[in-house]
Amino acid sequence: MSQRIIVALTGATGQIYGIRLLELLAELEYESHLILSRAAKLNIKQESEYSVEAVQALADAEYGYKDVAAPPSSGSFETAGMVIAPCSMKTLSNVAHGSSGNLITRAADVTLKERRTLVLMPREKPLNKIHLKNMLEVTDVGGIINPPFPSFYNNPDSIDDIIDRTAARTLSLFDIDVDFEEWSGMSAEEAPE
Numbered sequence: 001m002s003q004r005i006i007v008a009l010t011g012a013t014g015q016i017y018g019i020r021l022l023e024l025l026a027e028l029e030y031e032s033h034l035i036l037s038r039a040a041k042l043n044i045k046q047e048s049e050y051s052v053e054a055v056q057a058l059a060d061a062e063y064g065y066k067d068v069a070a071p072p073s074s075g076s077f078e079t080a081g082m083v084i085a086p087c088s089m090k091t092l093s094n095v096a097h098g099s100s101g102n103l104i105t106r107a108a109d110v111t112l113k114e115r116r117t118l119v120l121m122p123r124e125k126p127l128n129k130i131h132l133k134n135m136l137e138v139t140d141v142g143g144i145i146n147p148p149f150p151s152f153y154n155n156p157d158s159i160d161d162i163i164d165r166t167a168a169r170t171l172s173l174f175d176i177d178v179d180f181e182e183w184s185g186m187s188a189e190e191a192p193e
């Protein structure tokens, strides 16, 4: 399997998920290929402690959002797949409808047509029916909708802990092993009928 993963950040809140994925991929010696939308760049400044340049420096390669001739625009550029984290409702809609007007949506379309793993981490609330229908469309063609909902059953002790676990679970969708504590079960005797 290719060690390359395309990582796209779009303009939803939750830039830290894409950033943490880039950090983890670097630690695990996977090759990250980054695309930032214009709105992602705004939100990195708005909500993260990173500069856009610092995020770009985490990746092995970076491409312009409008550069629809860059390597990820072709299926001949082999990858293990692509993750969009966070994924705005706009980008979700474009992916669901095969509108490939920028490099993020083109690369997502290519990932789907090549039957590679495409993971979207959509972030919006509340969701309207258009959002839900778009998620269903993407699921129907093999994409994975992986909303960054935190889990609490593992008793996280910090926001970083929540983000790390979400990122690790996301990479496991690409069969990338990250060392995190597996659920070891609990007594079901107290569970309701």
Ligand SMILES: Cc1cc2nc3c(=O)[nH]c(=O)nc-3n(C[C@H](O)[C@H](O)[C@H](O)COP(=O)(O)O)c2cc1C
Binding pocket: 009, 010, 011, 012, 013, 037, 038, 039, 040, 042, 043, 046, 087, 088, 089, 090, 091, 123, 124
């Ligand atoms: C501070 C901020 C937070 C936003 N959060 C969200 C969000 O959580 N979900 C969403 O779908 N759009 C959100 N948006 C709107 C998107 O950035 C906007 O729709 C943009 O056009 C998405 O473009 P892109 O998908 O090319 O990045 C937010 C915008 C700003 C400025």
